[in-house]
Amino acid sequence: MLYLELFLQGLLQGSIYALIAVGLTLVYGLLRILHVAHAGLYTLGGYFGVLVYNSSGSLMLSGVVAMFGVGILGVIIYRLCYEAILDQPPFVPLIASIGLFIAMEELYRILFGSYGISYANPPLQQMLPLGGMYLREGEWVTILVSIILIGGLAWLSSHTRLGLAWRATVTDPQMAESFGIDPIRVRYFNFFIGSALAGTAGMIVGILNNLVEPTMGSVPSYKALAIIVLGGLGSVRGTLVAALALGVVESFGTIYLGNVLNRDAIAFVFLILVLMVRPQGMFRGI
Amino acid sequence: MKLKNILSLIPALSMFFGFAWADTVKVGFNVPLTGFAAADGESALNGAKLAVKQANATGGINGKQIELVIYDDQASPKEAVPIANRLIEKDGVKVAVSGSYSGSTRAAAGVFQAAGIPYISAFAIHPGITQAGKYIFRTSFMGDVQGRAGALLIGQTMQRKRVVVITLKNDFGKSLAAGFKAEAANFGIEIINEYEYSIRDRQFGSIVAKVRADKPDAIYASGYFFTAGPLVNQLRSGGVAVPVIGQEGYDSEQFIKIAGAASEGVIITTSLDRDSNSPETRSFITEYEKLTGNKVDMVAASGHTALNVVVTALRKAGTRNPEAIRNAIAQTQLTAATGHISFNALGEVRKNVQVQIVRNGDWHYHSEIRDQTLLAPPES
Numbered sequence: 001m002l003y004l005e006l007f008l009q010g011l012l013q014g015s016i017y018a019l020i021a022v023g024l025t026l027v028y029g030l031l032r033i034l035h036v037a038h039a040g041l042y043t044l045g046g047y048f049g050v051l052v053y054n055s056s057g058s059l060m061l062s063g064v065v066a067m068f069g070v071g072i073l074g075v076i077i078y079r080l081c082y083e084a085i086l087d088q089p090p091f092v093p094l095i096a097s098i099g100l101f102i103a104m105e106e107l108y109r110i111l112f113g114s115y116g117i118s119y120a121n122p123p124l125q126q127m128l129p130l131g132g133m134y135l136r137e138g139e140w141v142t143i144l145v146s147i148i149l150i151g152g153l154a155w156l157s158s159h160t161r162l163g164l165a166w167r168a169t170v171t172d173p174q175m176a177e178s179f180g181i182d183p184i185r186v187r188y189f190n191f192f193i194g195s196a197l198a199g200t201a202g203m204i205v206g207i208l209n210n211l212v213e214p215t216m217g218s219v220p221s222y223k224a225l226a227i228i229v230l231g232g233l234g235s236v237r238g239t240l241v242a243a244l245a246l247g248v249v250e251s252f253g254t255i256y257l258g259n260v261l262n263r264d265a266i267a268f269v270f271l272i273l274v275l276m277v278r279p280q281g282m283f284r285g286i
Numbered sequence: 287m288k289l290k291n292i293l294s295l296i297p298a299l300s301m302f303f304g305f306a307w308a309d310t311v312k313v314g315f316n317v318p319l320t321g322f323a324a325a326d327g328e329s330a331l332n333g334a335k336l337a338v339k340q341a342n343a344t345g346g347i348n349g350k351q352i353e354l355v356i357y358d359d360q361a362s363p364k365e366a367v368p369i370a371n372r373l374i375e376k377d378g379v380k381v382a383v384s385g386s387y388s389g390s391t392r393a394a395a396g397v398f399q400a401a402g403i404p405y406i407s408a409f410a411i412h413p414g415i416t417q418a419g420k421y422i423f424r425t426s427f428m429g430d431v432q433g434r435a436g437a438l439l440i441g442q443t444m445q446r447k448r449v450v451v452i453t454l455k456n457d458f459g460k461s462l463a464a465g466f467k468a469e470a471a472n473f474g475i476e477i478i479n480e481y482e483y484s485i486r487d488r489q490f491g492s493i494v495a496k497v498r499a500d501k502p503d504a505i506y507a508s509g510y511f512f513t514a515g516p517l518v519n520q521l522r523s524g525g526v527a528v529p530v531i532g533q534e535g536y537d538s539e540q541f542i543k544i545a546g547a548a549s550e551g552v553i554i555t556t557s558l559d560r561d562s563n564s565p566e567t568r569s570f571i572t573e574y575e576k577l578t579g580n581k582v583d584m585v586a587a588s589g590h591t592a593l594n595v596v597v598t599a600l601r602k603a604g605t606r607n608p609e610a611i612r613n614a615i616a617q618t619q620l621t622a623a624t625g626h627i628s629f630n631a632l633g634e635v636r637k638n639v640q641v642q643i644v645r646n647g648d649w650h651y652h653s654e655i656r657d658q659t660l661l662a663p664p665e666s
Contacts, residue, residue, distance in 0.1 A: 002495060009491035208488075219486045
């Protein structure tokens, strides 16, 4: 039973990683940019969630603001920061992205204070044992939201014209453009979806920890990179599998290897081991 | 030629300004104001500023105002070393205080010791800090000392014997755990399991699941408010109801905000007694809240205490000779916000450990540990 519970805890952590890493992999797949500032958008989702909830008391409203607000900001970041340097070598947007991320962290500290913000009446904290599994309401909601959002994304990309246009642009941008697909719109769409997922993840983590801090993006900033490498850069399916696998490995590792390695070290040992066997990552393609 | 002329002016100008500044007595202060430790840094700085303000209002140092020379060290050793050099060489401070964590304080301590400038650690707890040499002091408890106090609290005061230890994997958590484990058996405590986590962890689901299966009588968990808040919250909502015993890292109203109702009944060892009747502690609590609008915490009280030790020593020494200042610090007998301060031969503070408990959403007096044999810091 304990093993099952640790496994479920791992899936829970993994689904949070998945929400964050999918956006990163979408951006990499389309533009070949390692978008480190993505983790700054994740933090912003946490702030939107806690600020709107504390002033309105509506979980729904704060969820909508976290998702759409962060989604729109993601598009703005693309427009203002990346668009101008797309034709530069890859390290230029990477450096811009790291700089932007650090600036965002310090901006949150200046705007919202260094102590972090907590929910005044933390929602979804009650224990809800289902099938012998002790998870809080918020943790069940996390799993549910991840399934809905990522399932929705899969449906969007395989069943709509927008999804078709997006996949075509990833595969061959010039060919897609010659068929009348507007690459700019696809990029906006891409950043919007990816950022909205990260914003949602930030809000969820803010509720689970009951704490939103300026530096809460620091772990996702590098762990999400590890996940997309593990999943085979640019592959959404690979990223999902890698995120869940990493969550489970960390969950067991924290208990049984915790005295030797900490959670981050376990994650990177796992990354190295997988890359030794499969240098191309777990999956290739979209 | 012109450039050379301008360059030659620089030493002259700096000498001029140097004289202009000589009207104040400078005290160096390294503190994390950005990065992950910025919250504690803000408290430490506010505590220190309050002490300086109070000292300046009561005549400064023999009529001269005290100036706090502040640098942001991001709680990072690689920032702390150049800052220490700068404080000594550029700013010319004759005494300095660390309002930072163990890593950076330890790194800076070596520099101050080599330069023969007295340096006080306000709340960094690693044993290596004072071992740097005779110019280094500490006004808070060493981790080991507080860990031993935790063992007494759990095994003797609370009579809990089956304990799970959850350790924050850094200097702070490690030295607490070392002290706790060294004394645990003497108080009849059996440590049934130990888990470690990193300072960036906020999700403890798997540890909670395992602790529930371990069925302990009590949990000894080290951490700061930003890790302990989520941990305690998750333990309680995960159905673990046994007492949680923490340390001074929890000691902040932020802990109560984060953990919410789960914080009720959490007990910690610390150096600030909020229910104290001592006029020094009471005035610190009122003045700090008036100055910052925040409630007091251990870090602010420690920053305040360390600066007060410096002020008292500077007044007593009456000179800017670092050796005289060091000797004055070594002979400190001062009642500060965190209790009576005096130092042993190693520069470690001797004082009682305060035990606080969360009741009705606030920290309150639980007990006091006065066993000076148990609490005695090492002499060398």
